[in-house]
Amino acid sequence: MSKYYLNYLDELESEAIFILREAWGQFENPVILFSGGKDSIVLTHLAKKAFYPSKIPFTLVHVDTGHNFPETIQFRDDLIGNLGVNSIVGSVQKSIDQGRAVEEKGKNSTRNALQIVTLLDLIEDNKIDCAIGGARRDEEKVRAKERFFSHRDDFGQWDPKNQRPELWNIFNGRHFEGEHFRIFPISNWTEIDVWNYIKRENIEIPSLYFSHKRKVVFRNNSWIPFSEYINLEASEEVISKQIRFRTLGDITITGGIESEANTVTKIIKEISAMRFTERGNRADDKRSVTAMEDRKRQGYF
Amino acid sequence: MKIENNQLLRFITSGNVDDGKSTLIGRLLYDSKSIFEDQLQNVKKISERKGNTEIDLTLFTDGLRDEWEQGITIDVAYQYFTTPKRKFIIADTPGHVQYTRNMFTGASTANLAIILIDVINGVTEQTKRHSFIASLLQIPNAIVCINKMDLVNFSEDVYNSIVEEFKEFAEMLSMKDVRFIPMSALAGDNVVEKSSRMEWYKGEPLLHTLETIPIESNINEEDVRFPVQTILRPQSEICQEKRRYIGRLGSGVLREGDEITVLPSGLTSKVKTLYNLDKKAQEVFAPMSISITLEDNIDISRGDMVVKSSNTPNVSQDIEVMLCWLHNNPAKPRAKYFIKHTTNEQKAIIKEIVYKIDIESLEKNYQSEGLHMNDICKVKLKTTKPLIVDLYKKNKVTGSIILIDEATNETVAAGMIV
Numbered sequence: 183m184s185k186y187y188l189n190y191l192d193e194l195e196s197e198a199i200f201i202l203r204e205a206w207g208q209f210e211n212p213v214i215l216f217s218g219g220k221d222s223i224v225l226t227h228l229a230k231k232a233f234y235p236s237k238i239p240f241t242l243v244h245v246d247t248g249h250n251f252p253e254t255i256q257f258r259d260d261l262i263g264n265l266g267v268n269s270i271v272g273s274v275q276k277s278i279d280q281g282r283a284v285e286e287k288g289k290n291s292t293r294n295a296l297q298i299v300t301l302l303d304l305i306e307d308n309k310i311d312c313a314i315g316g317a318r319r320d321e322e323k324v325r326a327k328e329r330f331f332s333h334r335d336d337f338g339q340w341d342p343k344n345q346r347p348e349l350w351n352i353f354n355g356r357h358f359e360g361e362h363f364r365i366f367p368i369s370n371w372t373e374i375d376v377w378n379y380i381k382r383e384n385i386e387i388p389s390l391y392f393s394h395k396r397k398v399v400f401r402n403n404s405w406i407p408f409s410e411y412i413n414l415e416a417s418e419e420v421i422s423k424q425i426r427f428r429t430l431g432d433i434t435i436t437g438g439i440e441s442e443a444n445t446v447t448k449i450i451k452e453i454s455a456m457r458f459t460e461r462g463n464r465a466d467d468k469r470s471v472t473a474m475e476d477r478k479r480q481g482y483f
Numbered sequence: 484m485k486i487e488n489n490q491l492l493r494f495i496t497s498g499n500v501d502d503g504k505s506t507l508i509g510r511l512l513y514d515s516k517s518i519f520e521d522q523l524q525n526v527k528k529i530s531e532r533k534g535n536t537e538i539d540l541t542l543f544t545d546g547l548r549d550e551w552e553q554g555i556t557i558d559v560a561y562q563y564f565t566t567p568k569r570k571f572i573i574a575d576t577p578g579h580v581q582y583t584r585n586m587f588t589g590a591s592t593a594n595l596a597i598i599l600i601d602v603i604n605g606v607t608e609q610t611k612r613h614s615f616i617a618s619l620l621q622i623p624n625a626i627v628c629i630n631k632m633d634l635v636n637f638s639e640d641v642y643n644s645i646v647e648e649f650k651e652f653a654e655m656l657s658m659k660d661v662r663f664i665p666m667s668a669l670a671g672d673n674v675v676e677k678s679s680r681m682e683w684y685k686g687e688p689l690l691h692t693l694e695t696i697p698i699e700s701n702i703n704e705e706d707v708r709f710p711v712q713t714i715l716r717p718q719s720e721i722c723q724e725k726r727r728y729i730g731r732l733g734s735g736v737l738r739e740g741d742e743i744t745v746l747p748s749g750l751t752s753k754v755k756t757l758y759n760l761d762k763k764a765q766e767v768f769a770p771m772s773i774s775i776t777l778e779d780n781i782d783i784s785r786g787d788m789v790v791k792s793s794n795t796p797n798v799s800q801d802i803e804v805m806l807c808w809l810h811n812n813p814a815k816p817r818a819k820y821f822i823k824h825t826t827n828e829q830k831a832i833i834k835e836i837v838y839k840i841d842i843e844s845l846e847k848n849y850q851s852e853g854l855h856m857n858d859i860c861k862v863k864l865k866t867t868k869p870l871i872v873d874l875y876k877k878n879k880v881t882g883s884i885i886l887i888d889e890a891t892n893e894t895v896a897a898g899m900i901v
Contacts (some may be wrong), residue, residue, distance in 0.1 A: 186704055186736060186768040186769075187490065188771070189488050189489060189490065189772065190489050190490060190491040190569075190570040192771075193490075193491050193770065194491070195760075195772075196770055196771055196772040197770075198728075199731075199772040200712070200731040200772050203676065203712040203713060203729060203730065203731075203772070204712065204826075206712075207712050207713045207785050207826065220723055231760045231761050232729075232760070232772070233715065233729075234758075234760060234761040234774075235761075236715050319561045319563070320563045323560075326560045326561050326562065327559070327560055327561075345896055346893055346894045347584050347585065347587060347588040347809050347897070348588055348894075349587065349588055349591040349883065349885055349894075349897045350591045350592060350879060350880070350883045351592075351731075351880070351881065352824075352825075352884070352885050353890070354823060354885065354887055354893075354894045356821065356887055356890060356892040358892065369561070370572055372563045372565070374565065376572075383748050389789070400682070428662075436751060
């Protein structure tokens, strides 16, 4: 074998960075969708390496549901401060106040789907023609069908049956006024690749990913964090548990798992033995078998 | 070898409708324990709703609502799995004729093609079309899986006759390494575990073959080709820092001090410093994402190419390509298209269709007119400015192009420079 080959993690890194640089080369106003979760943190780290020693040229965009883990917001603000990048925060609360979005009702209500309105308004108001996200194809069956460069029409909608073919490493980002692209540089990464990369690059992540004691409620087969936004039923009991989160989203829908893993190495060991996918604890995907496709068609992340 | 040094193998699965591609992938994922409990529960739920008593393995890959309602694969689905030996990316592509363009997409980045043949149907037109595409796109390795062996009582004779039939056809193609495996994807014979029902087969099951087959790199190590993606200007002029040219090295090995030429301008200089991302390096190689500085401040823009002065590609406005038409709308006569080649983009017209390939006979038809979806033709293109090209068979990065419709911005064709 030739000595000139990359191992799988270096190859994934180089591919992701090529795509980030293409986003910069092909679009007028590209931004990074920053959720505060590990995937968007890795994406931001990759952007830093892609344009080193210059600053990250992308604005970081965060859609704030108002139902956050305080740790996520703190982490976001610290990171933006350290990187010295521009940021825009879109507020779901504001969309609700303006009557653009309507709050769901009932026990399992969340603001997850409401983010679509806020995100699309923000994209339009700021004339964003390219929103770079940390979605991965292994997360969900519909995401497995996504392109690296994914076209959105002027209503922000995705047409999965009519996607542009993507060949070799030639990416077609041509679009008309008002349309935009979603770009997914870490499409080919899996959950374990992300963790191996976090370990290798020594990337800082929110404390929520590590084992900690927290007040939780057992609902829909997972431990939902107790917060002021949760509607408790009489039969539900708040208890204290040693848990950690595998994914981070809105606090009302992100279920934790029982875990003692308090280092990245232990997390990697734990995930390697897991029998459930990381989104298995996400209430937003459990609503129906096509929950993700339905949201994505409308303009979800 | 440590896991950290594991390589990535990208492969495509192709074959006829109902040959059992999705079943094979489902089996590969299921038996290699890459399917998770909640995915299994989900699939069980849909299987029950469809009235199936057994788990429908195809549901692991068919993600769109229309796909599992109609029981077909519409789009390329990417699947991932890792064994202690390798990381794999599978592009599962549709079998239907009208989705051939999606096979093209999946095949363009693959190191290996799995070609599935239904033992009952033998080699079909679709088998030939897919094998031809795999060979045209220069996928170095192919594994021909002869599936549903349980339906012919695991007969060695039936298997051998199909192997012969395929070999006879494949003589017309340029496939380097072709292997054959008899299997039953549904029952799991020779997928992950060696089948006990086909003792006559002396080879290894599919997974073992995928784990050990030498990965023939798609990368050309000889010719330095560096398409520039963008330029970083120094933070301040005072510290005499040089401009950085950033991009992904398409091929070759570049070293500090190498004499380089920038194309199409022809300006020359020397490599001053090399960076593998944020780390300084003495030498860099493809497919690394890099940045470089030069001894002289010369004018370089996105779309230019840096090459070694001792080894330069062709610079031309007239190119011949094998073109596959990917779009529903046929080619418009005398229309201009955007042409994308590496990081360069300009306009081109299709000057002439030289011939169309008849997929069944692989014969050339010189009388053919028009370019319609799934057509594979040799064409002559003329571009508004020179392209910096190599032959596709020598260099996939600098030998490939796509065409984009001016009116719709959609990708309408993909081509390989011949």
